Amino acid sequence: MELIKLDCPTGLQKKLSESEYGYAKKLLEIVGVDEEPIAYFTTMKVGVHWKPTCGIVLPSGRYRFAKAVLKGIHGNLITGLFFGYPICCINYFLGVRNNRDVKIDQRTNGYLQCPECSKLPPEEVIAGINSRRVCHSPFPIDRDESDIMHRWYYAATTDFTEYCKE
Numbered sequence: 163m164e165l166i167k168l169d170c171p172t173g174l175q176k177k178l179s180e181s182e183y184g185y186a187k188k189l190l191e192i193v194g195v196d197e198e199p200i201a202y203f204t205t206m207k208v209g210v211h212w213k214p215t216c217g218i219v220l221p222s223g224r225y226r227f228a229k230a231v232l233k234g235i236h237g238n239l240i241t242g243l244f245f246g247y248p249i250c251c252i253n254y255f256l257g258v259r260n261n262r263d264v265k266i267d268q269r270t271n272g273y274l275q276c277p278e279c280s281k282l283p284p285e286e287v288i289a290g291i292n293s294r295r296v297c298h299s300p301f302p303i304d305r306d307e308s309d310i311m312h313r314w315y316y317a318a319t320t321d322f323t324e325y326c327k328e
């Protein structure tokens with residue numbers, strides 16, 4: 163895990179909850195930075211495209227945590243696992259996400275079922291998601307960026323090698 167300084171002076175600053183503050187402190191310890199977390203922030207960053215960006219506010223500036231690159235692993239896979247989605251559905255999502263013909267139901271906050279899981283009773287799928295879920299909020303709450311420190315902490319402390327492609 164490394165801490166990357168961002169050039170985003172604008173953006174809404176929000177208070178870290180007690181648990182998020184705890185994850186922020188642990189992350190700073192991992193990267194060896196002795197600063198007090200002030201808040202987290204969200205903003206739109208202009209690059210080639212407008213991109214939603216969020217990060218941590220420290221006395222010395224705004225930063226994001228980044229996991230040292232894992233060969234063949236996609237950030238969306240880590241996010242999908244954090245939210246407890248079945249690996250079959252995550253892989254299906256990664257395969258079709260750039261296909262404009264596949265519509266992602268916004269009511270399920272972006273969860274796209276693979277053809278096999280879509281045949282299962284919804285209660286069964288949801289129970290499975292919630293049993294694997296790392297995120298503290300139950301399905302379908304997953305658009306809340308307020309658990310960003312928890313997500314980064316999960317990425318920093320979990321071994322994803324079994325999901326890495328050669």
Ligand SMILES: [Zn+2]
Nearest residue numbers: 250251276279
């Ligand atoms: Zn599936």
